[in-house]
Amino acid sequence: MRILLVEDDIELQTNLKQHLLDANYTVDVASDGEIGLFQGCEYRYDAGIIDVGLPKMDGIALITTLREKEIDFPILILTARDSWQDKVEGLDAGADDYLTKPFQPEELVARLKALIRRSAGKASPLIHNGPFSINTSSLEVKKGERLITLSGSEYKLFEYFMLHPGEVKSKTVLTEHIYDQDFDLDSNVIEVFIRRLRKKLDPDNQYGLIETLRGQGYRLATLTTDKASK
Template identity: 45%
Template sequence: MRLLLVEDDRRIASDIVAALTTAGYNVEAVANGEEAWFLGDTEDYDAIILDIGLPGLDGLSILKRWRANDRHMPIIMLTARGSWAERVEGIDAGADDYLPKPFQFEELIARIRALIRRSVGMGAAIISIGDIKIDPRAMRVSLNGVPQPLTPLEYRLVSYLGHHHGRVVPATELQSHLYGDDFSRDANTLEVLITRVRKKLGPDIVGTKRGFGYYIGAEAP
């Protein structure tokens, strides 16, 4: 899952990136409001963590621009301010959730998991696809009830496909959400990763629809 963090306090940003990376997310962090607005307007993210108190272009202004341009990614707002009126303004402007500072990283991560689930139309915390169960909280994939020894990158692949079960995911989308835009988009690298997952979970777990992309499950959507 690919996240964008917009936070101008370097210490806080570093701590959040470390916590989210440990939780299995691919995180890009920026401190500048203009850069954040551009990235959110041109790139695809599974969720965005957006601080309100940014220098220059503030978080609320960025949020309003994104929503005016029909950008629908889930957004959780962070702020050190405690005004209920500001929270209402943020939610009315299109924020999906709101978390005042200081906060526990566990709560932020739980809220992000919930936002991503809702954004793809999933209510249950555990994703079940045939004999496969994906537990985002534990970062664990089980096959017939037996936990599988996946690497963090292998887990992210299965998790992303699982969250998008029911559709074919293009290779470029998978690469972007697994590696970010700094990655050299070599199709062979993705194929090697998928081959490793098939060896561990079975040859039919991740399917290929030629010319379209990849899916999880026994049958193509």
Template identity: 50%
Template sequence: MRILVVEDDQEIQGQLQRKLGHLGYQVSVAEDGVEALFYLSEYEIALAIVDLGLPRMDGMQLIQQLRTNNHDLPVLILTARTGWKSKVEGLNSGADDYLVKPFQFEELVARVSALLRRSTGRTKSKLQIGPICLDLSSQIICVNNEEVNLTAFEFKVLEYFMMNPQKITSKFTLIDQLYGVDEETESNVIEVIIARLRKKLDPSGTLQPIETLRGRGYRFRQLAD
């Protein structure tokens, strides 16, 4: 799951990228609104953290442009501007939440988690498709109530699939979920992960949860209970 941090303060930018990355998020960084719009056009972004005082295109203008372009991803404003008027202006521009600097990282994470849960329509920490259950809090995966051990990359791919059932997902989209924008990857890494997931989730070959659509990518089937 990729988060876009739009922040021109290099220190805050680096802290957020590092700490959110340690929590398992993929983090892209933009220093102004123009660069942020580029990332949003090229990558699948789950949430944006936006500073208001940005060069070229400020945070308010960026958020308004996002909503004008029908981007419905959640937006958390992160700014040094205090006072209720600034907060109201930010929320009226289309933001979903507002956090004032200086801030506690734990509070930011709590707000990010709440926004992501709300945006995906989930109020629970578990995803269930047929006999496959993924607990987002404990990161435990069970098939027919039996625990299955996955690597970190396998878990990320399965999480993306289960949050987007029936969606055709390209290999490049899955690579984007696993790696940073500038990281190099081997061409067959996704095929290897998919093969391992199929073997671990469906050793008997009866469920066949992951379909391969030649030339288009993969699709996680909506399995019967």
């Protein structure tokens, strides 16, 4: 999952970025509202974390502008203001949730995970697809009751698929949701990770778990209960 973090306090920005990296997110950072707007419009994100008190363009204006441009990734706002009016202003601008400073980074990560799940129509951190399951809180992947060990990048890719089953995703889209903006989009790394996931999760292609659509990309099969019981 790829996150946009817009925070002008460099110490806090660095601290939050590290916590997000530790939680297996890919993180792009911006230190003012104008850079945040450029990145929010230029790249695809799964969620954004935006501070209200930003230089050049404040967080409320940034969120309003993103929504006016029909950019709809979920947004968590950070505010040092504790009045209910300020929180309402942020939510009315198009934010989906808020945190009042100071806060614990663990709470931020938990709220972020919930926002991403809800945006994908998932209420629980435990997501099932046939015999396969993924726990977005513990980062565990299972086939039936058997725990499957994935690398960090493999997990990111499979989590993205599990949040979007049945949807065709191009190599570019997959790369942009897993890596930061400096990654080489022409790389064949996604093909490598797809092969690894197939080998670890569905080595005999019993479920046809990850489909290749020539010239379009990849799709995670939506598995039925009958197919899962094979």
